[in-house]
Amino acid sequence: MSNSNDINSGIVAQDLKAFFGNIEVLKGISVSMQKKKVTALIGPSGCGKTTFLRTLNRMHELARNASIKGKVIVDGTDIYSPGIDPVLVRRKIGMVFQKPNPFPTMTIYENVVAGLKLTGRHSRKELDEVVERTLVQAALWDEVKDSLRKSGASLSGGQQQRLCIARTLAVNPEVILMDEPASALDPISTAKIEELIFQLKDTYTIVIVTHNMQQAARVSDFTAFFYLGELIEFNNTRSMFTRPQKKQTEDYITGRFG
Amino acid sequence: MAAEIDDIIVSERSRDVQRKTFIRADNIFKAVIGFFAFLVIVILVWLGIQLYESSQLAFASGGIWRFIKGSTWDPVTGVFGALPFIYGTLLTSFLSLLIATPLGVGTAVFLAELAPKWLKRGLQPLVELLAGIPSVIYGLWGIFVLSPLMANTVEPFLMDRFGFLPFFTGYPLGIGFLTASIILAIMIVPFIISVSTEILSTVPVPLTEGMYALGATRWETLKKIALPYAKSGIFGSIVLALARALGETMAVTMVIGNTPQISKSLFDPGYTMSAVIANEFTEAASANYLSALIAIAFILLLVTLVVNAVARWLIWRTTRMK
Numbered sequence: 001m002s003n004s005n006d007i008n009s010g011i012v013a014q015d016l017k018a019f020f021g022n023i024e025v026l027k028g029i030s031v032s033m034q035k036k037k038v039t040a041l042i043g044p045s046g047c048g049k050t051t052f053l054r055t056l057n058r059m060h061e062l063a064r065n066a067s068i069k070g071k072v073i074v075d076g077t078d079i080y081s082p083g084i085d086p087v088l089v090r091r092k093i094g095m096v097f098q099k100p101n102p103f104p105t106m107t108i109y110e111n112v113v114a115g116l117k118l119t120g121r122h123s124r125k126e127l128d129e130v131v132e133r134t135l136v137q138a139a140l141w142d143e144v145k146d147s148l149r150k151s152g153a154s155l156s157g158g159q160q161q162r163l164c165i166a167r168t169l170a171v172n173p174e175v176i177l178m179d180e181p182a183s184a185l186d187p188i189s190t191a192k193i194e195e196l197i198f199q200l201k202d203t204y205t206i207v208i209v210t211h212n213m214q215q216a217a218r219v220s221d222f223t224a225f226f227y228l229g230e231l232i233e234f235n236n237t238r239s240m241f242t243r244p245q246k247k248q249t250e251d252y253i254t255g256r257f258g
Numbered sequence: 259m260a261a262e263i264d265d266i267i268v269s270e271r272s273r274d275v276q277r278k279t280f281i282r283a284d285n286i287f288k289a290v291i292g293f294f295a296f297l298v299i300v301i302l303v304w305l306g307i308q309l310y311e312s313s314q315l316a317f318a319s320g321g322i323w324r325f326i327k328g329s330t331w332d333p334v335t336g337v338f339g340a341l342p343f344i345y346g347t348l349l350t351s352f353l354s355l356l357i358a359t360p361l362g363v364g365t366a367v368f369l370a371e372l373a374p375k376w377l378k379r380g381l382q383p384l385v386e387l388l389a390g391i392p393s394v395i396y397g398l399w400g401i402f403v404l405s406p407l408m409a410n411t412v413e414p415f416l417m418d419r420f421g422f423l424p425f426f427t428g429y430p431l432g433i434g435f436l437t438a439s440i441i442l443a444i445m446i447v448p449f450i451i452s453v454s455t456e457i458l459s460t461v462p463v464p465l466t467e468g469m470y471a472l473g474a475t476r477w478e479t480l481k482k483i484a485l486p487y488a489k490s491g492i493f494g495s496i497v498l499a500l501a502r503a504l505g506e507t508m509a510v511t512m513v514i515g516n517t518p519q520i521s522k523s524l525f526d527p528g529y530t531m532s533a534v535i536a537n538e539f540t541e542a543a544s545a546n547y548l549s550a551l552i553a554i555a556f557i558l559l560l561v562t563l564v565v566n567a568v569a570r571w572l573i574w575r576t577t578r579m580k
Binding site: 064 | 375462465467468469470471473478483487
């Protein structure tokens with residue numbers, strides 16, 4: 001807690017610009033997000049917060065005609081410098097999506113180890129351990145421990161999302177990106193996900209996109225407000241929600257637009 | 259007050275009438291489409307019965323099994339056995355599937371996953387065009403282009419390198435099982451490409467992204483997500499292709515050599531069920547001969563049904579959810 005102002009922070013974006021074709025959707029974002037903290041990205045639809053999130057693990061470039069300029073430095077390395085394999089970047093920086101997307105052709109067990117199996121051979125025992133550990137971490141173990149051989153698609157929406165979180169944890173990332181992870185879920189499932197985020201931040205650096213300002217206030221240490229492709233304000237969450245520095249931020253968090 | 263109640267009753271009544279009309283329209287619709295659906299079954303059964311009855315003469319001496327197992331086809335002496343044709347049809351169909359499946363699925367993967375958009379847009383209509391070319395044109399191409407190529411280059415090469423295998427022995431004629439199978443493969447590959455590309459394009463983006471986000475490469479994502487998701491559809495396209503291969507007549511007739519024999523060598527000429535019917539129908543002067551040809555048609559129908567049923571069962575078995 002004492003090193004919360006440490007400059008050697010987890011993720012640093014430097015003048016990051018993102019494009020779809022010729023359209024510039026991120027207009028030079030510079031921000032540093034701290035290790036083992038939760039940073040919330042808020043802003044109205046189309047403000048670029050999801051795009052920004054997707055540049056952090058090089059998912060943005062998977063879309064057609066998508067490109068970026070600038071740097072994203074994770075633990076001292078620019079993930080966009082030539083010679084960096086995006087596949088390895090994504091292994092280190094996991095992602096949880098807006099809609100739960102368990103792999104329908106796989107069982108719950110297979111879903112959890114899907115990413116792990118990409119990294120070489122693992123013994124049965126090792127896989128079993130990872131499945132139990134990550135499902136416990138994702139607060140899903142008790143609900144599914146007797147049905148690990150069932151299809152991942154057979155779970156409820158909230159369970160599916162927790163399965164996706166377990167799947168992300170299984171590859172042992174350092175950073176977890178979450179793109180509105182609870183927006184498709186009911187309030188109880190949402191509460192479970194939020195509680196989970198709270199526990200995970202001891203171990204992982206978390207960046208979460210959310211539409212829900214209460215959620216940002218509840219789960220995050222820092223908040224970044226995006227508007228029209230620009231980072232308007234970045235501050236610790238408490239200050240942001242009590243004393244916003246910019247007029248636009250205040251208008252947004254008080255519900256005057258968005 | 260009373261007037262209002264009256265109003266309500268009237269409106270209830272008119273709604274009732276309306277509902278009754280809907281129900282009647284529904285029933286008529288049901289009856290009409292039910293009739294069409296039923297018609298399909300009727301036609302199939304009727305066709306089967308007709309063919310079976312007209313083949314009775316051929317089955318008269320020794321029954322259907324003897325006819326199927328008979329390996330001699332000699333119209334002059336009146337000995338008719340269907341085995342060489344069954345062999346030819348099955349061999350060429352499966353061989354063509356063996357060639358067309360990797361080619362077709364590979365192309366579909368390329369088009370759906372790897373090709374840039376402009377290339378996909380350009381290639382897809384071409385592939386569909388390929389599926390629509392009349393088979394006689396493939397046959398002509400087979401005679402004038404493929405067959406010489408096979409006789410002069412491909413078959414001597416195979417003999418040279420793989421001559422120790424029994425199916426690459428004999429004499430490179432350029433006309434026979436192998437040439438017919440290749441022509442068939444070229445004809446059915448567009449079906450596989452077309453349907454499989456369509457199916458692969460329906461794999462939901464969130465699933466592939468989910469796999470990428472775990473640190474999967476393109477190939478791993480394809481292997482673990484896209485192909486398993488599209489499996490049943492790809493199998494479906496292969497069955498469709500098989501159905502066409504089994505029944506394909508013209509092009510095969512032109513390049514298979516039309517010799518009723520069962521030979522291990524793929525270079526040797528053979529014959530298929532549909533080819534013999536098309537070729538000899540006009541020459542079938544005797545009632546026995548005609549009946550034998552119709553019996554072949556009956557067996558072709560049976561083989562097609564059985565192969566399709568087996569293929570469908572295979573699809574069902576491999577794709578049902580755990």
